[in-house]
Amino acid sequence: MHAALVARIMQDPSFYEILTFDQLASRVTQALVS
Amino acid sequence: MEAGGVGLHSGVPVQIRLLPAPVSTGIVFVRTDLDRFEIPASWRHVARVSYATSLMRQGVLISTTEHLLSVLYSMGIDNAYIEIDNLEVPILDGSGLPFVRLIEQAGIRQYRRKRRYLRIRRPICVEDKGKRISILPAESFRLTCDTDYPAPVGRQSLELDVTPASYAAEIAFARTFGWESDLDQMRNMGLIRGASLENAVCFTPAGVLNPGGLRAPDECCRHKAPTSSAIWPCSAACCSATSSPNAPDTPCTPPWWRASCRTPRSTKS
Numbered sequence: 001m002h003a004a005l006v007a008r009i010m011q012d013p014s015f016y017e018i019l020t021f022d023q024l025a026s027r028v029t030q031a032l033v034s
Numbered sequence: 035m036e037a038g039g040v041g042l043h044s045g046v047p048v049q050i051r052l053l054p055a056p057v058s059t060g061i062v063f064v065r066t067d068l069d070r071f072e073i074p075a076s077w078r079h080v081a082r083v084s085y086a087t088s089l090m091r092q093g094v095l096i097s098t099t100e101h102l103l104s105v106l107y108s109m110g111i112d113n114a115y116i117e118i119d120n121l122e123v124p125i126l127d128g129s130g131l132p133f134v135r136l137i138e139q140a141g142i143r144q145y146r147r148k149r150r151y152l153r154i155r156r157p158i159c160v161e162d163k164g165k166r167i168s169i170l171p172a173e174s175f176r177l178t179c180d181t182d183y184p185a186p187v188g189r190q191s192l193e194l195d196v197t198p199a200s201y202a203a204e205i206a207f208a209r210t211f212g213w214e215s216d217l218d219q220m221r222n223m224g225l226i227r228g229a230s231l232e233n234a235v236c237f238t239p240a241g242v243l244n245p246g247g248l249r250a251p252d253e254c255c256r257h258k259a260p261t262s263s264a265i266w267p268c269s270a271a272c273c274s275a276t277s278s279p280n281a282p283d284t285p286c287t288p289p290w291w292r293a294s295c296r297t298p299r300s301t302k303s
Binding site: 001004005009010014018021022031 | 077080087148149150151152153154155156158159160162165167169173
């Protein structure tokens with residue numbers, strides 16, 4: 001079942017996004033400030 | 035690092051060796067008994083997930099990968115070659131703890147190249163016969179697991195922020211388990227040929243057959259949380275995101291998600 005879950009995620013790019021380390025750091029900073 | 039033992043289901047003797055791998059390799063199994071045939075730990079290669087998570091590529095199998103892959107992901111290891119000389123990862127003591135200890139002894143090298151990360155953007159849920167797995171967007175990797183097994187196990191719950199430290203302390207020691215009443219049926223299915231009280235917890239209606247008892251009252255839930263939830267498959271997803279049209283050209287790590295799983299009352303673990 002978990003394999004089906006991951007297959008659903010990976011077959012639909014709207015479920016996820018790929019972030020670089022810098023993008024991730026920026027989001028964390030924003031989350032902490034807000 | 036090296037380890038050896040028997041396969042839980044096949045009962046075959048097996049040796050594995052974990053080796054450093056270059057940046058962007060991902061986790062790759064190497065069948066040394068089959069001319070070093072490589073099987074990347076990718077969701078695309080998941081072959082069978084009944085009682086064990088197996089990978090298959092071009093007919094070549096690696097079985098019972100879930101404990102080792104769960105450990106690797108939880109310890110933040112993105113790149114490694116896993117040499118293995120048979121078709122099933124050794125069960126060792128039935129938990130991920132021996133792998134954790136061996137990796138800690140070997141050490142973890144950090145590369146300078148920055149990671150990429152997979153962020154879940156909206157909730158996803160899969161249900162089947164009363165079981166449910168969900169992944170929700172979150173600010174950290176938080177795991178929630180609810181299980182309900184027959185007596186003497188009963189209902190158990192776990193909620194944990196997963197980090198290498200919390201995984202090593204709270205999860206890794208939990209062993210695979212089963213019920214004495216299921217043993218004949220499973221053996222007739224060609225399963226658990228390597229199982230013993232040295233590598234699995236065996237329940238009866240009255241208690242536990244293992245002389246040492248349980249390692250924690252909620253050991254079953256702690257074992258199911260990482261292996262049946264989403265830790266390893268999402269790790270595999272990230273490794274294989276390399277071949278998705280919109281994905282990066284390097285393996286990536288999922289930092290922001292909340293995974294939950296619910297297992298209904300059944301002795302089938």
